[in-house]
Amino acid sequence: MKTMIFLAMNLLLAWATYGQDGQFENGMAKGLALLEEAERTRDFGPAAALFERISEAEPQRWQPAYHLAYCHMMLAGEAMEEKEGGALSAHLDKAQAALDRALALAPQESEIVALQGYVYTGRIWKAPMVNGAKYSPKASAAYAKAIELNDENPRAYHLMGMHLFYTPSFFGGGAEAALPYLEKAAARFDAGKKTGEYGPVWGAFFNQELLQQAKQATE
Amino acid sequence: MSFLKPFLLLSAFALTGTSAAQQVLTGQVRLDDGSPAIGANVFLPGTYDGSVSGTDGWFQLEMALADSLALRVTYLGYEPQDISLKGIENGDTLKITLSASVTELQAATITAGAFIASDEQQSVLLRPIDIALTAGANADIAAALNTLPGTQANPEDGRLFVRGGDAREVQAYVDGMRVPRPYTSSVPDVPARGRFSPFLFKGTSFSTGGYSAAFGQGLSSALSLETKDLPEASVTSLSLTSLGVGAGHTERWGNQSFSANADYTHMGPYTQLAPQFLEWERAVQAGSLQLGYQRALPANGMLKAQATAQRSGLAVRYGGQQPPLSLDNDNAFAQTTLKLLPGENWAWESGLAMGYDREKVGNGFALDRQERTFQARTVATRYFNNSWALRFGGSWYFSQWEEHYVSSVGEPLRTVLPGHLSSSFVEAEGQLGSNWALRAGARAEYSALSGQFNAAPRVSLGYKAGAHGQWSMAWGIFHQTPAEEWLRYRPNLGAESASHYILGYQYQRLGRSLRVEGYVKDYRSLARFPEGQPWMVDNSGRGFARGLDFFYRDQASISNGDFWVSYSFLDTEREYLGFPGPFTPSFASRHNASVVYKHWVRDWQTSIGLTYTLSSPRPYDDPNTPEFMDKQTPLYQDLSFNASYLTELFGQFAIVYLSVTNVPGFRQAFGERFDTEPGPDGLYQPVALRPAAPRFFFAGLFLSIGEGRYFSN
Numbered sequence: 065m066k067t068m069i070f071l072a073m074n075l076l077l078a079w080a081t082y083g084q085d086g087q088f089e090n091g092m093a094k095g096l097a098l099l100e101e102a103e104r105t106r107d108f109g110p111a112a113a114l115f116e117r118i119s120e121a122e123p124q125r126w127q128p129a130y131h132l133a134y135c136h137m138m139l140a141g142e143a144m145e146e147k148e149g150g151a152l153s154a155h156l157d158k159a160q161a162a163l164d165r166a167l168a169l170a171p172q173e174s175e176i177v178a179l180q181g182y183v184y185t186g187r188i189w190k191a192p193m194v195n196g197a198k199y200s201p202k203a204s205a206a207y208a209k210a211i212e213l214n215d216e217n218p219r220a221y222h223l224m225g226m227h228l229f230y231t232p233s234f235f236g237g238g239a240e241a242a243l244p245y246l247e248k249a250a251a252r253f254d255a256g257k258k259t260g261e262y263g264p265v266w267g268a269f270f271n272q273e274l275l276q277q278a279k280q281a282t283e
Numbered sequence: 284m285s286f287l288k289p290f291l292l293l294s295a296f297a298l299t300g301t302s303a304a305q306q307v308l309t310g311q312v313r314l315d316d317g318s319p320a321i322g323a324n325v326f327l328p329g330t331y332d333g334s335v336s337g338t339d340g341w342f343q344l345e346m347a348l349a350d351s352l353a354l355r356v357t358y359l360g361y362e363p364q365d366i367s368l369k370g371i372e373n374g375d376t377l378k379i380t381l382s383a384s385v386t387e388l389q390a391a392t393i394t395a396g397a398f399i400a401s402d403e404q405q406s407v408l409l410r411p412i413d414i415a416l417t418a419g420a421n422a423d424i425a426a427a428l429n430t431l432p433g434t435q436a437n438p439e440d441g442r443l444f445v446r447g448g449d450a451r452e453v454q455a456y457v458d459g460m461r462v463p464r465p466y467t468s469s470v471p472d473v474p475a476r477g478r479f480s481p482f483l484f485k486g487t488s489f490s491t492g493g494y495s496a497a498f499g500q501g502l503s504s505a506l507s508l509e510t511k512d513l514p515e516a517s518v519t520s521l522s523l524t525s526l527g528v529g530a531g532h533t534e535r536w537g538n539q540s541f542s543a544n545a546d547y548t549h550m551g552p553y554t555q556l557a558p559q560f561l562e563w564e565r566a567v568q569a570g571s572l573q574l575g576y577q578r579a580l581p582a583n584g585m586l587k588a589q590a591t592a593q594r595s596g597l598a599v600r601y602g603g604q605q606p607p608l609s610l611d612n613d614n615a616f617a618q619t620t621l622k623l624l625p626g627e628n629w630a631w632e633s634g635l636a637m638g639y640d641r642e643k644v645g646n647g648f649a650l651d652r653q654e655r656t657f658q659a660r661t662v663a664t665r666y667f668n669n670s671w672a673l674r675f676g677g678s679w680y681f682s683q684w685e686e687h688y689v690s691s692v693g694e695p696l697r698t699v700l701p702g703h704l705s706s707s708f709v710e711a712e713g714q715l716g717s718n719w720a721l722r723a724g725a726r727a728e729y730s731a732l733s734g735q736f737n738a739a740p741r742v743s744l745g746y747k748a749g750a751h752g753q754w755s756m757a758w759g760i761f762h763q764t765p766a767e768e769w770l771r772y773r774p775n776l777g778a779e780s781a782s783h784y785i786l787g788y789q790y791q792r793l794g795r796s797l798r799v800e801g802y803v804k805d806y807r808s809l810a811r812f813p814e815g816q817p818w819m820v821d822n823s824g825r826g827f828a829r830g831l832d833f834f835y836r837d838q839a840s841i842s843n844g845d846f847w848v849s850y851s852f853l854d855t856e857r858e859y860l861g862f863p864g865p866f867t868p869s870f871a872s873r874h875n876a877s878v879v880y881k882h883w884v885r886d887w888q889t890s891i892g893l894t895y896t897l898s899s900p901r902p903y904d905d906p907n908t909p910e911f912m913d914k915q916t917p918l919y920q921d922l923s924f925n926a927s928y929l930t931e932l933f934g935q936f937a938i939v940y941l942s943v944t945n946v947p948g949f950r951q952a953f954g955e956r957f958d959t960e961p962g963p964d965g966l967y968q969p970v971a972l973r974p975a976a977p978r979f980f981f982a983g984l985f986l987s988i989g990e991g992r993y994f995s996n
Contacts, residue, residue, distance in 0.1 A: 087331060091331045109322045109335065110322075110335055112324075113322070113324040113326075113333065113335045114331075114333075116324055116326075116357065117324070117326045117330070117331050117332075117333045118331055120328055120329065121328075121329050121330055121331055150360070151359065151360070154359050154360050155359065158359065197412070201514075201515035201516055202515055205515050205516065232888070232929075233931065234888065234929050234930055234931045234936055234937070235936060236936070
């Protein structure tokens with residue numbers, strides 16, 4: 065009798081967890097599809113909304129929080145182009161809040177550390193003359209750490225390359241300094257290694273573009 | 284078969300949950316101004332179920348309705364809202380209105396009297412880099428702050444004079460610790476400089492009145508400087524200027540950093556090259572050493588320790604006078620502060636500091652003045668969820684002031700003044716509704732020397748008027764122990780006091796800021812000499828200051844350009860010290876105006892600055908006339924220029940810096956000073972006061988080596 069109850073409970077438990085895992089997989093698949101779409105349409109709003117829901121429902125997984133932070137970084141970039149300083153700061157704050165949760169779950173994850181550097185870079189967009197001095201070294205330190213944590217991470221190299229590309233040469237940046245990082249990033253994007261099943265995949269296209277520009281500038 | 288019952292029951296429940304109750308919920312999300320919220324996230328927390336509102340704010344959600352559920356709505360820049368679905372049925376529509384989140388940009392803040400330069404706060408009028416790059420200031424904090432309204436230019440002195448107060452009414456703090464001697468020692472006509480480089484600080488809060496109960500011992504102003512946190516990377520810096528050389532290194536490892544900086548200044552070669560009005564017997568020489576240590580502690584805690592030691596000396600001859608006036612100064616200051624965040628709602632800061640200062644003055648007499656200080660301070664802050672914070676703390680300040688005076692005639696004089704000052708404060712700060720901010724507190728001080736106990740209440744209010752405007756009001760009482768020069772005649776002299784009443788309006792929008800502030804200050808218990816005799820000093824002095832300060836900053840109108848304009852009107856009189864009645868003191872000018880312009884020339888990688896200063900005549904007394912304060916200094920004008928060229932040198936980051944004061948060659952003069960004793964003809968001999976030289980040129984090369992070079996000076 066007791067065995068039966070135990071078996072029944074086990075079954076129930078297995079069913080319940082199975083159901084949940086299926087939900088995570090389906091939810092993430094939908095989210096990643098939305099992200100892919102957003103890379104084309106440049107509207108990261110819907111993906112941000114879904115990842116906000118998933119990250120709240122799955123407080124033990126770093127991936128949804130990571131993607132949420134990434135969406136807000138893209139939205140921040142858009143706000144910067146439209147010179148909406150208030151929205152830019154608000155998106156950066158949202159990105160930082162999501163990253164804080166991801167970092168707490170996986171502090172040694174190279175992808176998260178690299179994205180942290182990107183948020184610092186975002187702070188420089190806000191007011192380059194004022195924030196550059198403070199956030200530029202923070203960003204490059206984060207990218208360096210991301211590379212150290214996982215040398216195979218193409219986004220760590222890509223972001224470092226991008227950061228250097230847009231940093232004036234007298235501050236140690238410029239096309240020449242950026243080139244080796246962009247090249248290493250390209251090689252890693254081509255290798256196509258993914259960070260886990262639901263990890264990030266973005267960056268290859270823009271890296272190629274920057275690489276071309278950097279090559280032209282150094283020729 | 285009873286064991287199957289719970290299983291079946293549970294299964295049945297689960298099935299109902301997934302299939303039977305799928306219903307449709309529609310609704311509209313609006314913002315508090317009535318416009319639709321486009322792209323708001325509407326969802327059931329803890330699930331993946333949700334929707335995004337469309338361009339008209341409408342959303343539709345397919346879900347299993349239940350009384351126990353709550354819907355969450357989030358939208359950028361607005362407070363998240365949870366809406367209970369109790370009693371909501373299939374087909375109902377929800378109307379949701381979001382309220383704007385209270386962020387730093389939108390909330391009412393406490394701004395009365397304060398100019399804050401910070402990289403971390405959003406809606407401030409200044410950034411630390413503004414202080415470093417103001418033309419004419421040559422990276423001196425006080426000189427840069429002198430371009431703000433509420434200050435009175437005293438170029439021959441170099442210190443800050445705020446709203447009709449004299450220089451000692453401005454009290455400086457570093458990381459909450461009082462700095463006993465914030466300026467270099469100086470003689471008349473050679474302006475003093477601040478002892479601290481502006482590059483050491485991440486935040487500067489300069490109050491022109493109505494400041495927090497956390498600070499005391501400044502009748503007019505508190506200047507609070509906050510040192511930088513852990514640097515990101517190691518860096519070595521070298522400087523070579525027209526006045527001297529400097530070298531420094533900062534080493535960062537793990538969560539710690541150590542820095543050492545040494546500077547040597549010798550103005551001799553410069554005074555030989557550039558024509559001087561002053562006759563230098565011994566040009567200014569100074570050496571300084573600064574050490575710092577920082578350590579990041581768990582949970583955002585921080586330990587900081589720093590020490591500086593400076594030695595300087597000069598000798599100058601006034602109007603062919605014999606013998607020359609010489610001044611030698613040794614100064615040391617060391618402090619350590621600890622910040623801990625025990626638990627989410629508490630912050631605790633404490634610190635210890637020691638200071639030593641020795642001034643030796645010679646001019647036919649010998650004066651040797653020494654001051655030793657020791658202080659301890661602790662402050663706790665309790666944060667509440669509703670934006671309120673309660674701060675309270677105490678400090679103990681010990682000083683020993685000693686003076687030896689030997690003249691060619693008469694007995695040597697020796698004075699020793701030990702002083703203990705204990706103080707404590709409590710202050711609450713937070714939001715009252717969405718439009719009001721309040722800071723209210725009180726400070727209590729006890730001086731062992733006078734045996735006097737003082738209580739000082741302080742209140743500041745902010746009222747948000749529209750999206751970009753804000754009103755501010757402040758009232759407070761401020762106390763300060765009188766100068767040692769007068770205390771020595773009567774050690775139990777009571778504290779001087781001032782009451783501030785401030786009303787202001789500030790408007791900030793898209794890179795433009797305007798601020799207008801009016802104030803009234805009532806001085807009481809000032810040190811005064813009945814019958815003009817210093818040894819009879821008492822607290823019977825009184826005075827007032829009232830005025831209007833105007834500030835406009837524009838970072839938007841000129842591409843790559845940025846300027847600010849300040850104007851201060853001041854009306855002040857006081858009856859204190861040896862004044863025979865109420866008179867305007869000689870440091871107070873009625874009108875002061877500054878225009879500061881900065882331009883970034885991208886193609887040259889150069890930042891250019893221009894500062895124009897205008898100050899109306901100040902009164903001074905000629906003892907040869909029967910009237911008091913009957914003479915006036917001429918109008919003062921200055922136009923200074925500076926340029927910083929950012930470049931690469933030997934593969935390292937370099938800044939080439941050039942600056943010139945008084946470019947057009949305005950005639951600058953500060954009236955006359957008179958001998959303390961009359962000559963054989965019964966007249967007091969005058970000496971005309973002028974700047975040491977008509978212009979001051981400065982050129983420097985600053986080199987940064989290493990990963991951390993981005994932020995270094």
